Amino acid sequence: MYYGAIEAGGTKFVCAVSNDHLEIVDRVSIPTTSPLETLNQVFDFFDQYSFVSIGVGSFGPIDVNKDSDTYGYITSTPKPGWGYFDFIGTMKEQYDVPITWTTDVNAAAYGEFSQGSAQEDGSCVYLTVGTGVGGGAVVNGEILEGFGHPEMGHILVRTHPQDQYEGACPYHQNCLEGMASGPAIEKRYNKKAQDLASDQKVWEIEAYYIAQALVNYTLILRPEKFILGGGVMKQEQLFPLIRKEFASLLNNYVDTPDLEKSIVEPGLVDNAAITGCLLLAAESANR
Structure with missing residues (x-):
């Protein structure tokens, strides 16, 4: 059983796959360019694995209100091309698994809280x-x-x-x-x-x-x-x-x-956010 994680930053996306013990078995760093180009590379990486859930921690601002019409969107970012982009909707078109959505810094806080x-x-x-x-x-x-x-x-x-x-x-x-x-x-x-x-x-x-x-x-x-x-x-x-x-x-x-x-x-140095994303992925799979 694998879990997927995405630390979506304004400069790079770090993607990781872990086993059910949350041990990372593979990871990749992808430059953040346009949404289409970046996510196509993310999909190429994840398509190598069969996983049960994904945790995403993204640069923002993002919409985390599940009652909102734009839940799962990156919203008023100054990052060119990413404003009001439907991140989670695009992910769900590719993967029919639970996807947890939060900010990259919330994910880092959760990683440090749990393991750092x-x-x-x-x-x-x-x-x-x-x-x-x-x-x-x-x-x-x-x-x-x-x-x-x-x-x-x-x-x-x-x-x-x-x-x-x-x-x-x-x-x-x-x-x-x-x-x-x-x-x-x-x-x-x-x-x-x-x-x-x-x-x-x-x-x-x-x-x-x-x-x-x-x-x-x-x-x-x-x-x-x-x-x-x-x-x-x-x-x-x-x-x-x-x-x-x-x-x-x-x-x-x-x-x-x-x-x-x-x-x-x-305590996790530069791995706080990706660790938090994997923890959130595991929790969503076990609900």
Whole structure:
């Protein structure tokens, strides 16, 4: 028995097949081009296997409301060609199996909750800081969704007193993604994040924005663990700066877990989302 998983990113699709022990037996990385070209390659990969269910974690925004006429669609994405694309409908035309549908960051949160840095906890938030900024949450063992899914990367943040940058987000300008994403760093300093590793002020400003977000999530969700992934977070000097700024901004208003243990890197490294997708596939097959 096989399970299928798709981590659908704006740059690449990672597809995997696992056995019933959730051990990956095959995987492939496919560049994200047009929907037709990309999914034809996905189908070529999956057609080699007979599987019982699929879990999909997609870049967004996506429609997760099962009562909606556009459930299963990627919606208002700026990714050319993908706006209001019927992702799950196209998948179901090809495969008559249960397909679980959520965001890539929700899938990553679920993977980390089940098998990664938060597996000893009852709740967690996964935040990715890279080309974009996105977040997912697991609360009491369930992925957090309502009318839609969280859009944690687009919360509004206060501008750092020493930051003159106006923000990169085409929708909100100086939201978290607009101020803290990889492209925002590059546009602000005319260098990529990895080329600024030794500049302390760059990372103090970056930590200020990320810490603001974690304070907001804390006050709303009170998670036991924050897991910070994505390309920007590979700058490990960010973690102590974020913890320090978080403590300063929260100012002892509410109790939190030990910050050294609760603001951490992904335990599954770059496999959090694909692991979460496989777990969701297995759960849908066993319902």
